[in-house]
Amino acid sequence: MAVAxxxxxxxxxxxxxSFSKTIFKTLQKNTCNVVRHSGSYPARFSSSLIGNxxxxxxxxxxxxxxxxxxxxDFYEKRxxxxxxxxxxxxxPIKKVQNQMDITRxxxxxxxxxxxxxxxxxxxxxxxxxxxxxxxxVLVARTEDLQARVEALKKAGIQPNALVYAVKKSPGILTAKxxxxxxxxxxxxxxxxxxxxLTKEEVLHMLTKCPDIIAxxxxxxxxxxxxxxxxxxxxxxxxxxxxxxxxxxxxxxxxDSMKSKFxxxxxxLNASRSSIARxxxxxxxxxxxxxxxxxxxxxxxxLKEDMIVDDYGLGVIVTQTDKYFxxxxxxxxxxEFNAFRLSVNNE
Numbered sequence: 001m002a003v004a005x006x007x008x009x010x011x012x013x014x015x016x017x018s019f020s021k022t023i024f025k026t027l028q029k030n031t032c033n034v035v036r037h038s039g040s041y042p043a044r045f046s047s048s049l050i051g052n053x054x055x056x057x058x059x060x061x062x063x064x065x066x067x068x069x070x071x072x073d074f075y076e077k078r079x080x081x082x083x084x085x086x087x088x089x090x091x092p093i094k095k096v097q098n099q100m101d102i103t104r105x106x107x108x109x110x111x112x113x114x115x116x117x118x119x120x121x122x123x124x125x126x127x128x129x130x131x132x133x134x135x136x137v138l139v140a141r142t143e144d145l146q147a148r149v150e151a152l153k154k155a156g157i158q159p160n161a162l163v164y165a166v167k168k169s170p171g172i173l174t175a176k177x178x179x180x181x182x183x184x185x186x187x188x189x190x191x192x193x194x195x196x197l198t199k200e201e202v203l204h205m206l207t208k209c210p211d212i213i214a215x216x217x218x219x220x221x222x223x224x225x226x227x228x229x230x231x232x233x234x235x236x237x238x239x240x241x242x243x244x245x246x247x248x249x250x251x252x253x254x255d256s257m258k259s260k261f262x263x264x265x266x267x268l269n270a271s272r273s274s275i276a277r278x279x280x281x282x283x284x285x286x287x288x289x290x291x292x293x294x295x296x297x298x299x300x301x302l303k304e305d306m307i308v309d310d311y312g313l314g315v316i317v318t319q320t321d322k323y324f325x326x327x328x329x330x331x332x333x334x335e336f337n338a339f340r341l342s343v344n345n346e
Contacts, residue, residue, distance in 0.1 A: 081107045089114070089128035096135045105138060112142055120149065121163045134170035151178035152213075155185050156199060161207040171214030183218050191225065193240035205247040212250050220250075227254045232261050238276035246279035257282050263289060268308040268316075277310035284317040292316050292324060295339050299329050 082105045083093050096102060117127045117137075131137060137145070152162055152172070165172060188202045197205075206213055212221065228234050228249070234242060242249060249257065264270045264281055268289075275281060281289065293316065296302040308316070315328050325336040 082110055085110060085114070086131070089124060089131065091128050091131045091135075095132060096138070099135045100139060109142075110138055113138055113140075113145075116142055116145055117166075120166060121159060122167065126163075126167055130167065130170045134174060136174050137170065140174055145173050148173055148175075148177040151181050155181045156203050157207060161203070165207050165210035165213070169210035169214045172210050175214045177213055180218065181213060184212065184216075184221065187218060187221065192236060193243075194236040195240065197240070197244070201244055205244065209247040209251065212247060216251055224250045224252070224254070227257070231258065232272075234272065234276055238273060241276050242279040246282060249279060249282050252282055256286070260284070260286050260289065263293075264308075264313065268293060268313070269306065270308045270310075270313055274308070274310040274313060278313040278317070281313055281317050289317060291340050291343060292329075294343065295331075295336055296329055298339060299331050301329055 082102065085107070086093060086096065093102070113131075114127055117130060118124075122130065149162065152165070153159075157165065184206070185199075185202055188197055188205065189199065191197060225239070225243075228239055228242065231254070260281055261275060263286060264275055265272070293302070296316075297304070302308075315324070319328065321336065322333045325331050325333045329336065
């Protein structure tokens with residue numbers, strides 16, 4: 001009886017410290033093994049042991065019932081807290097659930113990530129927006145996040161600029177930034193443009209377009225520079241102006257840039273230097289450029305043989321539809337919208 005009592009007591013102690021059915025089932029199996037392999041007890045003792053164990057203390061039965069609750073019940077209780085804290089930061093739970101198993105999120109680790117982000121200087125609103133855009137931050141190791149931030153600081157990015165970059169491109173926290181940032185900075189500093197890019201200019205580019213840090217490999221950056229220089233044939237002065245004013249060109253597809261350059265060069269009669277002085281054309285959609293150019297031709301504000309300079313390119317590609325229709329085309333937004341609709345239906 002002493003052995004059986006010891007087993008039951010051990011079972012009680014272990015169960016009181018665990019909410020897992022798996023552990024309880026293992027203990028039940030071990031208890032049966034002790035009875036089965038002990039020659040001191042008759043076979044019928046196993047059933048009497050179970051019966052006696054329920055009489056030892058009525059609280060034990062209640063405790064076993066609690067232990068037998070599903071693991072889902074336990075996780076649901078925990079996830080109420082995780083969901084609550086994410087909801088407090090206006091993070092849409094369904095979006096997070098679409099990207100990860102929310103039952104695997106630890107409340108303590110979620111709080112740790114939020115504390116880390118707030119420590120960078122992000123407001124509660126910014127934290128919510130960041131986690132909405134990049135939920136994977138929640139499962140990243142805090143040590144890795146810290147290493148990336150330290151690498152960016154070591155590269156020369158100042159705290160305020162770092163906050164801006166993180167808000168604009170949260171991917172810099174989940175990409176292996178610490179392994180790539182220094183080689184990218186060095187490549188841009190050594191780039192053969194005139195005048196040479198300074199350290200401040202390079203850091204300004206990376207802060208203005210943090211996707212260069214987060215999503216562009218060094219090979220990709222090199223390929224874009226080669227394309228601008230060898231295919232579109234911008235000289236070193238023009239290349240300097242383009243990447244400094246519009247560093248996002250280093251993230252664009254080459255086919256898209258080629259088609260926009262060709263339209264501006266061939267149809268708008270814009271010179272290569274004018275395009276270099278207004279690199280926003282590469283960010284504007286080709287459809288938008290065509291619609292506005294054709295509308296200006298329709299209302300007589302442009303002639304087929306007219307040359308569009310960098311200022312003209314700027315007002316065509318950068319202004320709002322209303323400003324363009326009213327001030328550039330000297331028409332109305334209603335007429336411009338009707339024109340676009342007719343063109344799209346052709």
